[in-house]
Amino acid sequence: MTNVTFSGVTKRFGSVVALESLDLKIEAGEFVSLLGPSGSGKTTSLNLLAGLLPIDDGEIRIGEKVVNDLPPDKRDIAMVFQNYALYPHMTVFENIAFPLRARQRRTAEDEIVRRVDRVAGAMGIGDLLARYPKELSGGQQQRVALGRAMVRDPKVFLLDEPLSNLDARLRIRMRHDIKALHQSIKSTIVYVTHDQAEAMSMSSRIAVFNKGRLQQYGTPRQIYAEPVNQFVANFVGERETTFIDGRFVERGGMPTFEAGATAIPIAGARERFPAAMGRPVRLGVRAESVRLAQGSGALSATVTLSELSGPDQILYVRTADGTELCCRTDPATVVRPGETVPIEFVAGLLHAFDPATGDTLAKHS
């Protein structure tokens, strides 16, 4: 259980800057996700931390120790790979025992057996120890890979998209299992993923990357509810965020968002976006920021499609000026495509950005 610090860490591949001056402090025992699209620098950061790539500039510390020049095996880390990287010619037992046996200072054989048994028990793979990796399902291989990482009690766990080869259902279960594991072992975990749902559900904090730069670092709630810029707002959330350019004005005492010919009154907008009044604004709208209005006077929109999404219903609607929006409703609400429905925006779930810079205009706590 150790903290990890990136200070001004830069990595270039030829003339491409893969990671630019990253500053990131991960507290001891935290579960931090590095989230971003491919090429955003998240995997590069992990490989730099693991020592699989040399650092061009800056400094990485594990605990108090600068590890820039330490080879991977001297950093006291464990890593789980996307493809699990189990040794196909070794049994599950031998795979899990590998980190104990590979070290210079050997562990006594009965100690190895004891430790492998304990880890295998914790991962629920105690009855698979004699099998070979190819005889296991994807989920079981995943557990073996986690077991191999755990067996040595390393200072930091590095997980590189460990769930992306599993199907949707199993991924959700493993999300839970990994998080439960973290709670029991309380190690520092650095988790790389491109799947915002994974990061949101597991992390104590999330670092969002784009184009080699850290965009935002905060708790899942902060990232989701208070995105610092347009990229973060769009990247997290199940669906893409709809962005509408316009401006906030005062109309009859009510803050109103004007976009072209459309005027949308939004109660509470003044409190949420004090800096946004009277200037060009890009409004970010998620499915849950839109709801069917009860009364009248709201915006009206035509339903183009409805889809069931688990216990919810998502309505795709189009406003008079052609803007497409999603609207989350209860599945009990029966609406047919082609119907016109009144909709309204929920100020607290809206986001507003500067159209020029993409930075947020909301007042964040």
Added chain:
Amino acid sequence: MTNVTFSGVTKRFGSVVALESLDLKIEAGEFVSLLGPSGSGKTTSLNLLAGLLPIDDGEIRIGEKVVNDLPPDKRDIAMVFQNYALYPHMTVFENIAFPLRARQRRTAEDEIVRRVDRVAGAMGIGDLLARYPKELSGGQQQRVALGRAMVRDPKVFLLDEPLSNLDARLRIRMRHDIKALHQSIKSTIVYVTHDQAEAMSMSSRIAVFNKGRLQQYGTPRQIYAEPVNQFVANFVGERETTFIDGRFVERGGMPTFEAGATAIPIAGARERFPAAMGRPVRLGVRAESVRLAQGSGALSATVTLSELSGPDQILYVRTADGTELCCRTDPATVVRPGETVPIEFVAGLLHAFDPATGDTLAKHS
């Protein structure tokens, strides 16, 4: 726009029965998903319908015509494959034009150009016509594959897991686009998937398969809210359903579910499960069937984990007797792991099955 009928269709591979006596009627213009785990018979059904596999027994009709013995190209179908199956040595234009040129009766060249242009326009790939498939992103390749299927106005579209190679975000967008496409062309679509979320969000009806047998055939609402057996209840929904064995009894005028030492009063259970009172029952509990109770007298459980899932929060809780449940709450509710919370079950969202057969005990409309 034609209907499709499977009557007693059976397919064996050696001694393995891949599909057993399937009866399924797909109405003209419907969007039907064949949903099931791998090896359930869904893809076999599609390949039989396409003519890529010979039928061992039974009869398939497209419209009024029995197609058992027709080769694939005589069935007037179009198919989209999981890997898109674009011809790498042909441009996008040539790929889309392929079905028009490959037919015995040639289409005039200017007619071909006209049709490809129209389809490419509809799919939003009009500017990619001169490119080769390898120069396109996954989503673009997907659109080309759909365009190639649409260009010929076939009687039936067959789609074989067309979204499973795309990432989570793009998959959700393509779900919407394919459904919108279906609404505009109104063709009959048969869609194979193992992803319940896809089937739920797109289909007019879903056929759920398991082990070569059709389990249930109905609208997404029916499949989700009124599963006919334990398999269907467990297979649809984002998370696995928790099953608890016990019995319903009357306690102080309140229908109560007893499992071991635990007794859970469930208001409204008598109406929903009239056949279940006083007999062994396996209760199916989804995350949305459990909610935090306001008052007292409800079951109490310890929170083990909480995760953010988009705009929701999922609490993992453990009851006194060790049963693990999920509970869907508003993310505004702040609960820490280790806290004890009162929970209650929502009768209308619970499911009850015969523990011996797995069949539902609920009264379905």
Added chain:
Amino acid sequence: MTDWRARALQRRIANAVIAFAICAVALFPILWGLSTSLKPANRILEYPPELIPSTPTLEHYFYLFETGITRPIVNSLIVSFFSVAFSLLFGTLAGYALARYDFRGRAGVMMAIVAVMSIPLPSLTVPTFILLALIGLNDTLVGLTILYTAYQLPITVWILYGYFRTLPRELESAAMIDGYSRLQVLRKIVVPLSGPGLIASGLFVLTFAWNDFVVAVAMVSSAETRTLPLAIYNYLGFFGREWGPLTASAMVATIPVIVVFLAFQRYFLSGMTGGSVKG
């Protein structure tokens, strides 16, 4: 200088050394052959040898053409061309059948193919000599072409089989749903996508047919049907060791093959290491 950088530098040096060593080992004999062929006869066996001839001459090359190397070259071209053509034709048909139909006995066929690829040429030469003699085709270019095709068909089938297996089956299903017959699928979908596999196996056949000495020496007796490798060995045998003409004729035989290989090497590599086509 940090540890990392020191190690990176060590690594770069090691790489450079390895790369140079491989290139040197690989190319040295051929370069030396070239150098030898350009030396005047009396300086060839000089010790220590010159790496770059100080008085280069083309005399050995002129001598080759004076002593009639044109006919063997033409013969080798004819035999090589037709061997490649027939091998690819039959190899494509057989390889495709093996790759796409799961029939009983496929494992047996594959084993037979591997077995044949492993048979030493001398063992094959004798029975096939008798065969050709029986049907009156020994000492003819036709007979030689038949033999080369037969010998190289197994490896051709096998490379193409491996390549065809990497093509996604859905491409063919799609084409068949859209109206192609199985033969059209083969001709217009499979073959155009199998360029690297065809080139790799074609180069195998070409190299064999162009270079073969063992089979030709047993089958060919007259000067009219003599192929290039036989002509080269002529200089080794009949007139004593004539190093000059020998190395010169070796160069005449080598350079075209190397040019062809380098021209196609990109396809050759990807053809042998599996398909590059992704659905």
Added chain:
Amino acid sequence: MTDWRARALQRRIANAVIAFAICAVALFPILWGLSTSLKPANRILEYPPELIPSTPTLEHYFYLFETGITRPIVNSLIVSFFSVAFSLLFGTLAGYALARYDFRGRAGVMMAIVAVMSIPLPSLTVPTFILLALIGLNDTLVGLTILYTAYQLPITVWILYGYFRTLPRELESAAMIDGYSRLQVLRKIVVPLSGPGLIASGLFVLTFAWNDFVVAVAMVSSAETRTLPLAIYNYLGFFGREWGPLTASAMVATIPVIVVFLAFQRYFLSGMTGGSVKG
């Protein structure tokens, strides 16, 4: 009978015919060679030939051992064994370096390797003969082993390069994080997982070293260093065409190779068509 079934039946028949034809073409020469070697000398050239000898005899095989084929067999075994061992050793090191380090000049090295694989043996024979003579190793088994290793190293490097590239890099990263050095990774992770690639390239070298006639005939002059293929050709040349001993010796040379190939054919196929290891 429906269309579908009729077509399925036609297809099955076509498959069987193709399978049979391939097996027949593949195995006919070798079976005929075997049959010939078992016929008495006076019946070998009979017309029409017997497919199965009516009066089988082992006389030709006894004759082989009387005329001293043991020494060439031992020589061939020695040369083959060491050629395979050295090729695999150097091939593994070079192939791994090429597969794992993205260094400048790698493309050049690969091109050089391909170029060398395409060089006709006769062209190589001459310069290398001179080389060996200069260092005094011509007409020795050591010299022959060095030549075979050198000739086959490029294809070994290239097969192993292709195979190593299919191994997931993460396996090696994982082992290095857990404390292995680069050399330990190669020895304990990469090599154990490369069985099929090693077998495939080993068989290539083995076949070459065991069967080679062209190189040996140029390099070997004394009876003591004679290899098996030279011994076989002896029966072709010196005593006129002695068909019986000729086919018998061909069989002696062929059968072991075929047995080895069949024993390893599973690995051979998967070694050549790419890795079977999935992470």
